[in-house]
Amino acid sequence: MSLEQTLNDQERLAGLDLAQLEQLVGLVEYDESGDPFPVSGWDALVWVVGNAVQTAHFFQSAFGMELVAYSGPETGNRDHHSFVLRSGAARFVVQGAYDPDSPLADHHRRHGDGIVDIALAVPDVDRCITHARAQGATVLEEPHDVSDEHGTVRLASIGTYGDTRHTLVDRSRYAGAYLPGYVERTSSFVPRDGAPKRLFQAVDHVVGNVELGAMDEWVGFYNRVMGFTNMAEFIGEDIATDYSALMSKVVANGNHRVKFPLNEPAPGKKKSQIDEYLEFYRGAGAQHVALATNDIVRTVDAMRAEGVEFLPTPGSYYEDPELRARIGTVRVPIEELKSRGILVDRDEDGYLLQIFTRPTGDRPTVFFELIERHGSLGFGKGNFKALFEAIEREQEKRGNF
Numbered sequence: 001m002s003l004e005q006t007l008n009d010q011e012r013l014a015g016l017d018l019a020q021l022e023q024l025v026g027l028v029e030y031d032e033s034g035d036p037f038p039v040s041g042w043d044a045l046v047w048v049v050g051n052a053v054q055t056a057h058f059f060q061s062a063f064g065m066e067l068v069a070y071s072g073p074e075t076g077n078r079d080h081h082s083f084v085l086r087s088g089a090a091r092f093v094v095q096g097a098y099d100p101d102s103p104l105a106d107h108h109r110r111h112g113d114g115i116v117d118i119a120l121a122v123p124d125v126d127r128c129i130t131h132a133r134a135q136g137a138t139v140l141e142e143p144h145d146v147s148d149e150h151g152t153v154r155l156a157s158i159g160t161y162g163d164t165r166h167t168l169v170d171r172s173r174y175a176g177a178y179l180p181g182y183v184e185r186t187s188s189f190v191p192r193d194g195a196p197k198r199l200f201q202a203v204d205h206v207v208g209n210v211e212l213g214a215m216d217e218w219v220g221f222y223n224r225v226m227g228f229t230n231m232a233e234f235i236g237e238d239i240a241t242d243y244s245a246l247m248s249k250v251v252a253n254g255n256h257r258v259k260f261p262l263n264e265p266a267p268g269k270k271k272s273q274i275d276e277y278l279e280f281y282r283g284a285g286a287q288h289v290a291l292a293t294n295d296i297v298r299t300v301d302a303m304r305a306e307g308v309e310f311l312p313t314p315g316s317y318y319e320d321p322e323l324r325a326r327i328g329t330v331r332v333p334i335e336e337l338k339s340r341g342i343l344v345d346r347d348e349d350g351y352l353l354q355i356f357t358r359p360t361g362d363r364p365t366v367f368f369e370l371i372e373r374h375g376s377l378g379f380g381k382g383n384f385k386a387l388f389e390a391i392e393r394e395q396e397k398r399g400n401f
Contacts, residue, residue, distance in 0.1 A: 024204070024293075025256070025292050032254060036131040037122075037225065039258055040121040040122060042203045043120055044091040045093070045206070047114065048096070052096025053081060053096070063087065063308075064196065065087045065092065066087065069176075069184055070183055071183070077098075078099060080102055081098055082094070087199065088198050088202055107163065110283075111285060112362060114361075117167050118166055120166055120168055121171070125156050126156075128156070129168070137221070146180045146181070147180055150176030153171045155170075161284040162285045201292055203292070204291065204369075205379070206290070207262075207286065207287045215263065228252055228253055231252040234248040245268040246272050248264075250379065273391045276400045277364070287367070289369070291369065296370050300370065309358040311357070330351055330353070332353065342355045343380060345378065347378045350374045351374050357369075364400065
């Protein structure tokens with residue numbers, strides 16, 4: 001399968017071409033013929049939150065997303081509200097319990113706001129489930145069709161770390177807004193004058209935090225069950241400060257459209273960010289979502305104007321002569337990056353710009369990354385120490401360090 005053929009309908013509708021996607025998320029060529037579990041890309045990130053009505057508004061106002069579909073009491077769904085939002089090729093589905101006895105209410109009481117389902121687009125749901133079952137995966141939902149006047153979607157689900165699942169979606173025979181049971185929905189929200197059309201174009205990667213000793217187990221799961229390959233590994237001094245440490249490995253599908261860094265805590269003098277997450281999320285789960293943008297400066301300015309808070313970066317980071325020598329020339333002057341706290345890293349393939357928000361919910365768990373790639377296929381290894389020290393400062397303020 002060529003890279004051009006990997007573009008899914010969502011990406012085409014967003015007006016993204018192959019060159020844009022290659023730069024945004026670091027696509028690579030691969031041969032699908034030997035892939036036992038071919039994945040085309042992301043379908044949706046499904047959230048369970050305490051207040052879906054307000055969270056949907058937050059993603060519109062602060063993240064520049066567009067409301068496109070809805071399911072709830074008005075459509076016959078007496079269990080929960082569900083809002084579907086888009087930005088470019090990225091799709092979020094925000095769910096909140098309507099019925100106090102809804103399983104979503106129980107999930108939220110345990111975990112707080114977070115991602116329950118990392119749904120993936122696949123060309124053959126049955127093929128994927130047959131392979132996953134043979135490799136010992138837990139099949140949560142058998143392959144089945146759901147239909148309405150817009151066509152048919154084929155779905156199935158498998159379990160992964162914690163209470164997280166992967167729903168496998170083939171919507172090649174469907175032309176509706178999202179899924180049967182949803183109706184098209186727009187919003188009365190009006191962006192402020194001069195706001196960009198969209199603030200990010202795609203999902204780059206989703207990071208999972210797992211318990212001590214479980215990282216290799218889940219790396220093996222993605223290798224064995226889903227045919228993902230190991231893309232990177234960060235251990236020891238790569239990913240430690242004077243006080244806390246973690247270990248991380250990255251798995252990716254064949255063309256690197258879907259990338260999952262997996263973190264576990266490592267022994268340190270104080271509580272690491274992974275320990276804090278596991279404590280407050282009550283187990284393993286998705287820690288952060290990296291959103292790919294083609295203009296991180298504009299995106300940061302727009303999101304900050306709407307009240308989004310980013311982790312601060314010490315001015316000394318930008319004065320480090322080793323950093324200056326290593327990164328060379330990038331498209332944004334260092335002083336502009338410094339004024340916004342944007343980090344920069346370079347590897348053998350190119351460079352990237354990145355920045356991280358503070359946690360966006362009540363618990364110190366889920367946050368977001370903005371990333372602008374220029375050839376780099378990495379994750380900002382050169383920034384790990386500065387990033388983790390910034391997170392430690394926030395942990396200390398919260399009394400969790």
